[in-house]
Each structure stands twice: as C-alpha cells, then as structure tokens.
Amino acid sequence: EVQVVESGGGLVQPGGSLKLSCAASILTFSDSDMHWVRQASGQGLEWVGRISTKSNTYATAYTASVKGRFTISRDDSKNMAYLVMNSLKIEDTALYYCTDGSANWGQGTLVTVSS
Amino acid sequence: QSVLTQPPSASATPGQRVTISCSGSNSNIGSNYVYWFQQLPGTAPKLLIYRNNQPPSGVSKRFSASKSGTSASLAISGLRSEDEAAYYCATWDDSLNGRVFGGGTKLTVL
Numbered sequence: 623e624v625q626v627v628e629s630g631g632g633l634v635q636p637g638g639s640l641k642l643s644c645a646a647s648i649l650t651f652s653d654s655d656m657h658w659v660r661q662a663s664g665q666g667l668e669w670v671g672r673i674s675t676k677s678n679t680y681a682t683a684y685t686a687s688v689k690g691r692f693t694i695s696r697d698d699s700k701n702m703a704y705l706v707m708n709s710l711k712i713e714d715t716a717l718y719y720c721t722d723g724s725a726n727w728g729q730g731t732l733v734t735v736s737s
Numbered sequence: 738q739s740v741l742t743q744p745p746s747a748s749a750t751p752g753q754r755v756t757i758s759c760s761g762s763n764s765n766i767g768s769n770y771v772y773w774f775q776q777l778p779g780t781a782p783k784l785l786i787y788r789n790n791q792p793p794s795g796v797s798k799r800f801s802a803s804k805s806g807t808s809a810s811l812a813i814s815g816l817r818s819e820d821e822a823a824y825y826c827a828t829w830d831d832s833l834n835g836r837v838f839g840g841g842t843k844l845t846v847l
Contacts, residue, residue, distance in 0.1 A: 657836065659782075666739070666841040667774070667782065667825050683834050719781060723836065724772065725793055727781040 624648055628720045631731030638710050642731055644703040644720030652676065652698040657723045658705045660716035661730070668716070672723070673703065688714075710735045740765060741826055741839035748845040753816050757842045759809045759826030765837055769829040771809040773802055776823045776841075785824075786811065813844075821846045 630642040648654055655678075658670040671684035673694040682694050693706045703720055710733075717730040742760040749755040761767065773786040784793055786802040789809065802811045809828075813820055826839040 659838075666823075667776075667827075667838045669827075669836040669838060672836065685835055686833075721782075724787055725784040727783075729781050 624726050626720055626722075626726050626728035628718060628728040628731040631718065631733045633734045633736065634710055635737050636710060636712055636735055638735070639706070639708045640710065640733060642705040642707070642718055642720075642733070644705075644728060646701050646703065646720065646722070646726065646728075648701065648722060648726055651701045654722045656694070656696055656703040657721050658694060658703075659719045659721055660714075660733075661719070662713075662716040665716075670705070670718070707733070712736065739840040740830060740833070740837040741828070743824075743826060743839035743842045745840065746843050746845065748847055749816050750847045751816055751818060754812060754814045755816060755844065757811045757813075757824050757826075757844070759811070759839050761807050761809075761828065761837075763807060764832040765807075765828045765830040766804065766809055767807040768831060771802070771804050772827045773800075773809075773811045774825045774827065776825065778822070782825065816846055818846050820844060 625647045627645045634640050655674045657672045671694045674681045691709045696703045712735050715735045719730045721727040770788045774782040775785050776782045785800050789804040790802045799814045823841045823843050825841045830837045
C-alpha cells in the first residue's frame with residue numbers, strides 16, 4: 623500500500639526556519655515529481671513547489687511568494703523529499719501536504735508561524 | 738485571486754447531476770492536462786480525474802470530466818450525500834512555471 627507521511631511541522635516564530643520531511647513508499651518514487659502543497663485553515667489548496675526527477679536534473683520550481691525562502695530537495699535512495707523553510711512569515715501558517723501531484727498525498731503536517 | 742476560476746459553491750439534491758466549471762487561459766488549461774481533486778472535510782485531497790478525463794481505478798463512474806480550449810468541467814451524476822465536499826481543479830501554468838489550483842467549489846447536497 624502506498625503511503626506518504628509528512629513530519630517536521632510545529633510552532634515557529636516569524637523569521638525562523640523549519641524543515642519538513644516526506645517519506646513516500648511510492649514504487650516509482652525516483653520517477654515521480656514530488657510537490658508540496660499547503661492549505662491555510664478554511665482556505666483552498668496552494669501549490670508551494672516541486673522537485674523533478676534525476677532525468678530532469680532535479681529541477682525545482684516554486685510559487686512566487688516562497689521563492690528565495692523555501693528549498694525543496696529529495697533523496698531517492700531513501701524515498702524522501704524535504705522542504706526547508708527559512709524567513710518564515712505569519713502567512714506561511716498552513717497544513718503542508720507532500721504529494722506526487724496526482725494520486726498520492728500525505729495527511730499533512732501543520733506549520734504555525736506565530737510570536 | 739486564483740489563476741483558475743471555479744464557482745465558490747454549488748448545490749443539488751440527491752440523484753441530480755451537477756457540473757463544476759474551471760476556467761483558465763492558454764498558458765495553463767489551454768496547453769496542459771487538467772486534474773480534479775475531491776477534499777472531504779478534515780481529509781487530504783483525493784484524485785478524481787487525471788489527464789483531463791481519466792478516472793483512476795477505484796473512483797466511481799459517477800464522476801466524469803472534460804476539457805475544451807481554456808476551460809474544463811467536472812460532472813457528478815446520481816448525486817449522493819457523501820459527495821458533499823470541496824472540489825479543486827489543477828494544472829500546470831507555463832507562464833508561471835508552476836502548478837496552479839482553482840479556488841475550490843464547495844458542493845452541498847441538499
């Protein structure tokens with residue numbers, strides 16, 4: 623059974639940093655783009671960013687509001703993806719999902735940015 | 738303001754057919770595959786449709802979708818109370834170089 627599990631969320635002060643991890647037991651993990659999507663309480667889904675596969679040189683892309691602050695990486699040998707978040711802002715508060723952009727989603731990890 | 742435009746709400750009675758629209762532009766829907774997701778309250782999104790109109794195995798045949806030009810739509814037939822959820826369209830945007838979601842449509846089964 624495919625499982626995607628996020629971890630690393632928590633409470634952080636504005637300006638702080640946090641690293642989220644995503645463990646994905648997807649058979650074709652190394653052939654799958656991995657995305658991070660967030661959802662603020664009561665709001666819609668917002669795409670955060672994506673890392674592509676080795677064959678696509680692990681290219682990354684980010685939504686404008688996080689560019690320069692967030693970094694996505696992956697370790698195919700461990701079926702892991704990561705989201706490093708720096709210079710966090712109050713508006714980054716949300717439930718963060720890891721997904722292959724299609725059928726496989728985790729349950730999310732909550733990030734709260736507050737003083 | 739989302740790049741993809743969906744009606745914020747829709748409603749219908751059990752057994753009816755409801756359609757949810759998703760409007761975009763040439764740089765997104767017009768040139769990329771559309772995905773549809775269902776999100777029940779308190780749960781992660783679930784894939785309903787991929788590549789414009791393909792349902793994953795296990796998804797009810799009551800769900801169907803289509804795409805024409807820069808617009809897409811999701812249809813749900815034989816509406817049931819358990820279909821009450823938020824529905825999101827998504828695609829890649831070549832101009833933004835990123836994935837974009839619609840604002841979501843909250844479906845109420847009356």
